[in-house]
Amino acid sequence: MAEIVSIGSGEEPDKQQTLPQNIEAEAALLGALMIDNRLVEDVQMKLRAEHFFEPLHGRIYEQILKLTDRNMVANPVTLKPLFEADEAMKELGGPAYLAKLTGSGASVIGARDFAAQIYDLALLRALVDVGRDMVEDALDTSEEVAPLEQVERAETALYRVAEEGGADGKAKSFGDASKVAIEMAEKALNSGGHLSGITTGIEGVNSKIGGLHHSDLLILAGRPGMGKTSLATNMAFAAAQRFVRDMEDGIEEKKSAGAPVAFFSLEMSADQLATRILAEQSGISSENLRMGKISKQEFTNLARAAADLSTLPLYIDDTPGLTIAALRTRARRLKRQKGIGMVVVDYLQLLQGSGRGSNDNRVQEISEISRGLKQLAKELDVPVLALSQLSRAVEQREDKKPMLSDLRESGSIEQDADIVLFVYREEYYVNAREPKKPIEGDDAAVWEAHEQWSRDMERVYQMAELIVAKQRHGATGRVKMKFDARVTRFSDAPMDDTYAPEMRG
Known part of the structure; x- marks a missing residue:
């Protein structure tokens, strides 16, 4: 035979x-x-x-x-x-x-x-x-x-x-597919009823999207200064930290709400990302860390945080100018060698396509890249979180909150993504329009303008929003968050109503 x-x-x-x-x-x-x-x-x-x-x-x-x-x-x-x-x-x-x-x-x-x-x-x-x-x-x-x-x-x-x-x-039979669905439902039930994927580290976000799901491509977009890299770093750290804790608690790897993470940083170096994470965990300003403006006690706290994080399963690849093919190759290798369960790409527009005709048609190249990232998510069966720029059209509007049409070369990105998230901080825009500081002798209008600005700053201080503009698994909406710029940390908003339905069409 x-x-x-x-x-x-x-x-x-x-x-x-x-x-x-x-x-x-x-x-x-x-x-x-x-x-x-x-x-x-x-x-x-x-x-x-x-x-x-x-x-x-x-x-x-x-x-x-x-x-x-x-x-x-x-x-x-x-x-x-x-x-x-x-x-x-x-x-x-x-x-x-x-x-x-x-x-x-x-x-x-x-x-x-x-x-x-x-x-x-x-x-x-x-x-x-x-x-x-x-x-x-x-x-x-x-x-x-x-x-x-x-x-x-x-x-x-x-x-x-x-x-x-x-x-x-x-092709999978319906029975095979339903087993996976039951496992996800069990995971959500065990987590308290809202987390069926990998944790983002922010309860409000977990409640809204159910965590980061296997085989999903998630796009996290925002204008410069909104903190999208900080949010991605926070999520990556939360997933890796939760994985370590679950393993210590004897939870099965496939039932863990965490995962080892591969972070492809095409813009920032590995040490810059590490500095951000250390700042977040030690509570020391990242700016002071870089400039060495820390006390001996703060240095002790920093060393302790670094020791605690030394075994964290977070792998940073800061090779610049990667092609989508090279990134997929490296991700496969990390999956095989390190068992990664999540991929972060910062950011999508810095990736390169196959190189053929890409200079003539950037939109086509972005389409190839977004399609390649979605294929990677399905192939490795892990969530892929890709950061993306927004077009300058946002700055021309009175309402600065981003929309799907603001995605740069948006067509293919929006189509390939399972979830599209926008990070928005009104504080950034309010701070940028600070009026002239009044001095003695200025008329009442100048003083009133600055006082009104101060009230606006107090209202939006440390407040941020995560706008869920597209979600295949559920409804769109907004999640309120807190952002501490000093240590570049996002966390849950200090209020009960952490998310609201999306009002725009």
Whole structure:
């Protein structure tokens, strides 16, 4: 039953190789499963029908799983009607082949080992397929040569082998999909009824969007000075810190509300981001940290905070000028090596596309980048939080609150994103329009203008809003937050009504 496959072309017959496989192990495992159906529970989590080299064995395995899933006995008698019309089974003598598989009761003892070997051999066959495709693509110069794209495809294929056991992508049954939905609902229930994804560190935001969900692309946008990098850093730190705490509390990794985080900083250096986080945790002004204006006691607090954060699973890549392909490659590597469960990109417009025609059409390049980030979120099954600039149109309006149309090159970004968030601080704009400070001799209007400005500043001091402009999982709206510019920290607003429905259309 083993198929002879030549690896490469033009090789001598004695150098031809069979693909890695063990038909006898497959037959023994099927026999063991039919003798003792309880073994199905041990192997079905990892082993799938497509991992069998012999297609007939894969079909038999699939039917065994279906019968046991319906609490029916799976043995040669119950399986017989399902294979009477199977052509491959007829070639082996018909359904009597099923009884032949159960001939050796000793196979029950080694069932787990058989399953492990079948899985490993499937991985090796998948590697052979990837290698063959790589060779054929590299040798084919009939079309446009794009070596970087070929490397990207090879990386994707190898990652799929590592994560999925060499199986090609296939449609999920509703049952499989509903299991994931139930797990998310259980997670939300255990967290108090509002957090089904990864925590943002801000209760009001968690309540509004349910946390950061796996496979989602989230866009966090704002004009310069609004604090979007600070908010992203706060969220990344909160997720990494929660993961450490959950692991210490013995919570299963998949049930944790935190995650190790990969932070791709294309604008700020790694030490600048680290300074922000240290400022937030030590309570020392980031400006004073940079300039060395700290006391010995503050330095002691800083050293203590640095020691506490030294094992934080937050990985910063500050390589400038990354292409979307390079970022995806690095993210896959971090997923494989560090088990990251969240990706942050600061910021989207600093990424580069494939380079072909990008100078001629920036909108098309941004479309490629946003689509690539969404694909990355789905491929790694992690939330991807990408920061984005807003157009200057915001500054021309009296109402400075951003809208979806303000996203720079907005069409594709808005379309690809599952959630679009805008960070807005009225304090920034009020502070910028400070009138002339009155001096003795100025008329009453000057004094009144400055007093009115002071009242406005007091009203908006440290207040911020997170505007949920698009959300596939729920309603749009606004979440009120507090922003301490001294240590660049966002936190929950000191009031009860932390979010309100979006009033604009």
